[in-house]
Amino acid sequence: MTAAVVGPAVSPQAVRSKPLIGVTLGDPCGIGAEVVLKALADPEVRSLARFILYGSGDVLEAAADAAALRPFWFRIARGEPLRVDSGVVLVDLEEYAAGFWVNARPTAEGGKASLRYVDEAVNAAKNGVIDAIVTGPIHKVSWKLAGCRFPGHTEKIADAFNTKRFTMAFVGGDLRVALASAHLGLFELRNHFTIGLVFQPIDLLHEALQRWFGIEHPRLAVAGLNPHAGEQGQFGDEETRVIEPAIQMARNVGIDVEGPFPADTLFTPRRRARYDGIVAMYHDQGLIPVKLLAFGTAVNVTLGLPIIRTSVDHGTAFDIAGTNAADPGSMKAAIRLACQCAARSAAAPSVPQPVAVPEPQRLGLCLNTPDPAPGKGWGEGGDAVLLPHPAPSPRGEGPCLPDL
Secondary structure: OOOOOOOOOOOHHHHHOOOEEEEEOOOOOOOHHHHHHHHHHOHHHHOOOEEEEEEOHHHHHHHHHHHOOOOOEEEEEOOOOOOOOOOEEEEEOOOOOOOHHHHOOOOHHHHHHHHHHHHHHHHHHHOOOOOEEEEOOOOHHHHHHOOOOOOOHHHHHHHHOOOOOOEEEEEEOOEEEEEOOOOOOHHHHHHHOOHHHHHHHHHHHHHHHHHOOOOOOOEEEEEOOOHHHHOOOOOOOHHHHHHHHHHHHHHHOOOEEEEEEOHHHHOOHHHHOOOOEEEEOOHHHHHHHHHHHHOOOOEEEEEOOOOEEEEEOOOOOHHHOOOOOOOOHHHHHHHHHHHHHHHHHHHOOOOOOOOOOOHHHHOOOOOOOOOOOOOOOOOOOOOOOOOOOOOOOOOOOOOOOOOO
């Protein structure tokens, strides 16, 4: 199949003003190539930006054949001079051939290929080649079989950029939800549940709503962890011991945030309408309402990175790979959001970024004892002091009170 470029002619100045978006095709055994292809086959989506695809040309062309779509991309080999004035360019990482849909399961080969696609996109972002990354679906077991130590895109890309403060978030319909914890077992959450864990998504979501969504004064709501948000300690004390101090610290730095609210009523239409974003305490608490209200159009966003990164809200769907049955709705939404965020970020670079300093000092806390023991949050393992107006630390470590 010979690649060709189709579409109306536009001025060079117009196309070069569009963001350049890197898109990875995901696990070649799954539906990643298909949903990317179908999304960019839509002229409206393709007109939003210039695109570089990272993946296998054979897999992409097989998906095009199955969908009866004519190619609309240029194809180059890795290492060839790269210039994207308009349209779509595929950087062909051709070590993975088409036809592996018969392996509709996690494989080391699929993991290695999808890892390489991500590495290529990250390197392009680091070198200033692309303005945002959109990632296709991968399988976490495939990455493990390939020897990867990261459970998913969020952790791998954050590590690549040496980002210590990052948060998984989702955008779908009228919901914008950030997670305090993501790829962490529920029984393990207690050993990690600290004020810093809750404060971080509040801080990063507030900044993202300003910078990427153009909301000058965002209003945030925070979910409780326990039934009825603890009911004043009757069903757990994490709300009073951890979540409320985190909310107070956010208020101290100027963030408009309320809570903790019972999670079973926080996502109702009336409550949602009052807030621009919600912070959930764990993965399913945030993802169940997102997928109920916007399944097929929700987008995964990583907050805290120096680059915009969005992704689909679904997995590899091995069971339908190669059948031309995949819905590209989430990939279209991920591409649209990446384009919108890139354009807004370029137009408003003066929004202040969160300042990364050691955890208790960043929160305006003074801890006069070492870090808390497993199972204890800040404020239980040591004496925590809330500072409405943080004073400078005599040790130069951030807002704190002198040792008492």
